[in-house]
Amino acid sequence: MLGSTYPHQVCSAARALEVVGERWTLLIVRDAMHGMRRFEEFQRGLGVARNVLSDRLGKLVDAGILDRVEYQERPVRLEYQLTDKGRDLRPVILALTQWGDRYVPHPDGPPRLARHIGCGAPVTQRSVCDVHGVIDNAEVRTVPGPGATARERAGEPTPH
Amino acid sequence: MLGSTYPHQVCSAARALEVVGERWTLLIVRDAMHGMRRFEEFQRGLGVARNVLSDRLGKLVDAGILDRVEYQERPVRLEYQLTDKGRDLRPVILALTQWGDRYVPHPDGPPRLARHIGCGAPVTQRSVCDVHGVIDNAEVRTVPGPGATARERAGEPTPH
DSSP, X not given: OOOOSOTTOOSHHHHHHHHHOSTTHHHHHHHHHTTOXXXXXXXXXXXXXXXXXXXXXXXXXXXXXXXXXXXXXXXTEEEEEEOHHHHXXXXXXXXXXXXXXXXXXXXXXXXXXXXXXXXXXXXXXXXXXXXXXXXXXXXXXXXEOTTOOHHHHTXXXXXX | OOOOSOTTOOSHHHHHHHHHOSTTXXXXXXXXXXXXXXXXXHHXXXXXXXXXXXXXXXXXXXTXXXXXXXXXXXTTEEEEEEOHHHHTTHHHHHHHHHHHHHXXXXXXXXXXXXXXXXXXXXXXXXXXXXXXXXXXXXXXXXXXXXXXXXXXXXXXXXXX
């Protein structure tokens, strides 16, 4: 865990941000998804201070998002590999990328494109209904679940 | 814009995080999606210091994610409404929530559930291929696009 940033928040987005919301953290996970594994690669790619990178990598290992693996014995050299928990952050990063491509575009076009490994066609993050398949995001609403607070179950605030 | 947190990063996820990556920002957007509009509602819901909330709301207005709208004239009272740019963050928040539900679960179950407005069935965020429809996240890879740096286009780092 990266510390209790949102102590009074029960929602799962807030709980997720406690783990991956710290500065640089999601970008390290992104780079790991792009194939980076070694400290020097992350450092060169991110241009972040070494002590900050070292701190973030350690926290990601503690949170079970990266595994620290010895790839050389003498001298000992370590690399970082995504766990399943880390790989499952892919939709978060792809959704952020999709939004950034649209609303904070790079002048030359998207720096990175998501593609289907099987056929090479573009891939987007979409809302998928268990019954109706792909639906428009505007057709999604969220409702209080079993872990909601009493206030949330009571329906405050009322949409107005 | 919320300040230049990642000045050397060209990727759209990094550019997105420059806008919405600051502490509290995504949770304010989440609450706005749940129907909150007024300062006091956000303040009560988040339990965040008023000066921090005021700062974040101002930055979200500057970034075009919220509109500040007068809903009462005497005395003047303002509320905050999501713009299209703000509403399009829904996939990011839903993907974060989905990951949090799985990996940082609330002991009583998910505090909030995503549902299809039309039929009430569960909704998940999925990867959708233009050709093949819904695919597994493991079938997605990212490749350098037109805005990639020379190093990225050259293929560094090589996945290994």
